[in-house]
């Protein structure tokens with residue numbers, strides 16, 4: 001065995017699934033350790049939460065530093081699957097600032113895998129490609145970035161491109177490559193949030209909360225949480241804040257992932273639609289497009305609570321959650337709500353927050369120059 005194969009194989013650990021998933025088919029047998037587990041849960045005093053609600057936050061933005069967020073949870077299972085199948089290269093895809101792609105790349109390089117990213121971009125000239133946000137980290141670890149047209153669609157051509165690339169690697173290098181779909185959402189990726197639900201049980205979340213709210217971008221996070229909530233009889237109500245696309249699309253993606261586990265045979269008549277709520281309004285202007293209220297909300301939350309939300313996922317999700325608490329409290333099962341912070345901090349460095357921070361009169365524009373020792377600045 002080559003030294004690198006040995007390094008890869010050493011990272012595999014046996015996965016011991018909770019008893020309530022053991023009856024499903026195709027439960028993963030291995031995982032790798034990437035996550036800092038047992039992320040904290042604490043009260044979250046976001047401005048605007050109605051007085052009769054209590055809002056808490058689970059800090060999955062603390063699953064790591066460069067690996068922070070929800071994607072690394074899924075990657076523990078996806079990369080273990082790749083390694084156990086003898087693959088040495090990982091190919092995945094996403095938007096130019098994809099958190100999933102960044103987490104895949106960095107995890108891959110921690111384990112000893114080569115990585116290729118297909119990133120959707122309106123700028124297709126490699127010389128002019130950005131170095132901001134997640135892309136800086138992607139490029140720093142030396143992943144191969146392939147810019148693809150901004151309007152490319154996964155089910156139409158991105159999947160095909162990844163298949164073609166795998167074939168080329170096998171023909172020209174004699175190596176096996178492994179492709180991971182958008183956001184790492186499939187029947188293996190779901191186990192990242194099955195594992196997290198075990199943490200939530202350990203943290204007594206079903207005893208102490210009535211509702212969970214989370215951002216939805218490819219569906220794997222809410223899918224894993226909802227199936228675990230159902231299978232463990234936890235009776236939380238799970239709310240998905242969509243950052244793009246439609247509820248119908250995500251339910252169908254989650255049902256497809258569940259079918260990989262032979263779900264419909266084991267639990268006939270129970271589908272994603274029966275296990276969680278999806279809110280399309282949360283996306284505002286659409287995927288990765290921000291509105292001034294959303295950006296102001298991010299800075300108000302940062303000031304009041306010290307928690308940093310990102311403009312693409314968690315900022316929109318929390319913004320809509322507070323709006324629903326005010327305008328549609330009847331949507332919630334009760335009054336104790338846990339928001340799952342899914343990470344995404346590096347998107348704050350993509351440039352869009354700069355003008356907001358500099359805006360005269362904004363909360364974040366408290367800056368002056370203090371030249372003479374005796375001329376003490378105004379306190380404002």
Ligand SMILES: *Cc1c(COP(=O)(O)O)cnc(C)c1O
Nearest residue numbers: 099217218219221313342343344
């Ligand atoms: C990908 C992502 C999500 C959405 O999770 P899915 O499992 O893809 O639905 C939420 N928040 C952040 C920061 C993300 O990067």
